[in-house]
Amino acid sequence: MYRPRAWIITIGNELLIGRTVNTNAATIARELTLRGVLVKRIVVVGDSIDEIATAVREALGSADIVVTTGGLGPTDDDMTMEAVAAAIDEPLVLNPEALEMVKKFYGEKGLPLTRERIKMAYLPRGAEPLPNPVGAAPGAYIIYSGSHIIMLPGVPAEMEAMLQEALKxxxxxxxxxxxxxxGITIRGVPESTLAPLLRRAAKSCSDCYVKSHPKGHEVREPVVEVKVLASAPNCETAKSRVRNMLGKLEALLNATHSPGKRGL
Amino acid sequence: MYRPRAWIITIGNELLIGRTVNTNAATIARELTLRGVLVKRIVVVGDSIDEIATAVREALGSADIVVTTGGLGPTDDDMTMEAVAAAIDEPLVLNPEALEMVKKFYGEKGLPLTRERIKMAYLPRGAEPLPNPVGAAPGAYIIYSGSHIIMLPGVPAEMEAMLQEALKxxxxxxxxxxxxxxGITIRGVPESTLAPLLRRAAKSCSDCYVKSHPKGHEVREPVVEVKVLASAPNCETAKSRVRNMLGKLEALLNATHSPGKRGL
Structure with missing residues (x-):
């Protein structure tokens, strides 16, 4: 079964100077993965039209789905719409539907449309605005040369609310x-000891993905989380693949590292 | 003053499926920024030699400093050393000094050297091992064609301990x-209203970087954090640049949005 490939591009100098931890990338990655999408790359770039446009062009070269977050607001360093427009070689145009959204948002509070507010209604030509139920800036959605581009704001509450709509x-x-x-948590066996067992177990299921994550100290107090991920056309099958693999792992573990033999 | 450019490459499928939030990237970005380095891009790729090697090659094309995290452990999907070796066209070789570190780590606990443990002592030819004071896997450091490559583990406690050594x-x-x-926190003024003020203030200081971060609701309960970042050969000058800019901002704000005039 063909699984679409995605790139996530998160935009903002605050990410590049380490002030903000990129929770948005994890949220989007999880939602895409749960829908069968293979997230191939996450990229963080700063507030620069060139940097954003370059990343979008690179993503379009290998992804079916490109999700951007950040850079949709009213200030001068919010440049994502302009950068995406440049990347797909379309002009930035005032989108009447997006303008309605912005107008309604500020109008309800009796606030005028200023240059900064109208700016948020400029989208790449051909893009469809995505309503923002939480904040002012609309998102956008456009299909370009077979790839889906989704542009979401960077404020997590706004991004999360709009992501669900975009995924529809x-x-x-x-x-x-x-x-x-x-997953299972294995205590008392170093990851380096588990490695050959994991290799043996993983070979027996081509549709599973097995990965170990050391959480404790390698030998003083070894704690290793082993996660198994599987996908299938229905949840029953996927679940039984995961359970089978975990069962196999536990059997291998008991055979070679029963409590009496631990400490290898 | 020339400021070196860095890329951070964080490696691991757990990041691409959204299970793990990328705190490592933020930690490294912050530490580099505080030392005057411009972090230009953060990339997340999965456990794949090709994906990692491609990202490292891209990074070497434009960065003076490349920091990788993840993929140094004993399991088969720990592939960073092999991928970096491929990217810089060097073979992967058993490094005697790294082997000593691994041997000492396991030897102290009376554990034998297995294939999986020895694997962690293979580095790209020419690389210098970085001791890991917390876990088993050594990191590595190599200068390639004028660019510094630093390879750190993905377990945050190990990464953090080794980052300081690497930065030395x-x-x-x-x-x-x-x-x-x-920074300052401004309440009661929507970000779209602040935008022209920020633009005006930012123009007056070419060495400052001013950015607004909306934290509340755009109009119902506007809360905007404005952060000013400046660098200078000494901390006094940098600090006074930041303070001056914040002072200017507050003056502009009081002139146009004094409490009586708020709600624009």
Whole structure:
């Protein structure tokens, strides 16, 4: 089954100077993964038209879905719409529907439309505005040369509210896949000792993805989380693949590292 | 003053499926920024030699400093050393000094050297191992064609302990700059109203970077954090640039949005 590939581009100098931890990228990655999309790359760039446009062009070269966050607001360093327009070679135009959204947002509070507010209604030509139920800046959605581009704001509450709406637009293009992940925590066995067991277990399931995550100290107090992820056309099958793999792992572990034999 | 440019490459499928929030990237970005380095891009790629090597090659094309995290452990999907070796066209070789570190780590606990443990001592030829005071896997440091590559583990406690050591190696190549950031929180003025003031204030200081971050609701309960970042050869100058800019902003704000006039 074909699984669409995605890139996530998160925009903002605050991410590049380490002031802000990129929770948006994790949220979007999780939502896409659960819908059967393979997230291939996450990129963080600063508030620069060139940097953003370059990243979008790179993403369009290899992704079916490109999600951007950040840079949609009223200030001069909010440049995502302009950068995406440049990347897809379209002009930035005042979108009447987006203007209505902005007008309504400020109008309800009796505030006038200023240059900064109108700016938020400029989208790449051909883009469809995505309503923002939380804040002022509309998002945008456009299909360019077969790739879906979704532009979302950077404020997490706004981004999260709009992501669900944006994903509805993608739905017809997404695989009918159920993705399941479960894990076990193994105590008392160093990750380096587990490695050959994981390799052996993983070989037996081509549709599973097995990964170990050391959480304690490698030998003093080893704690390793092993996560198994599997996808299948229905959730029952995906779940049983994960359970089978976890069962195999536990059997291998008991055979070679039963409590009496631990400490290898 | 020349400021070196850095890319941060964080490696791990757990980041691409959204299970893990990328705190490592923020930590490294902050530490580099405070030392006068311009972080230009953060990239997240999965556990794939090709994906990692591609990202490292791209980084080497435009960065003076490349920091990778993740993929140094004992399991088969820990592939960073092999990928960096491929990117810089060097073979992966067993590094005697790294082997000593691994041997000592396990030997102290009476554990034998296995294939998986020895694997962690293979570095790109020419690389210098970085001791890991917390875990088993050594990091590595190599200068390739004028660019500094630093490879750190992905477990945050190990990464953080080794980052400080790695930065000592970079010290002679870093600018003697002091970077200062301070901010003010403005309540009751929508970001779209602040935008022209910020533009005006920012124009007056070419060495400052001014950015607004909306934290509340745009009009119902506007809360905007304005951050000013400046760098200078000494901290006094950097600090006074930031303070001056914040002072200007407050003056502009009081002139146009004194409490009586708010609600624009």
């Amino acid at each position: 637009k993608l739905k017809p293009f997404l695989p009918r896949l159920c993705v399941v992940e479960e | 190696k970079l010290k002679p190549f870093l600018p003697r700059l002091c970077v200062v950031e301070e």
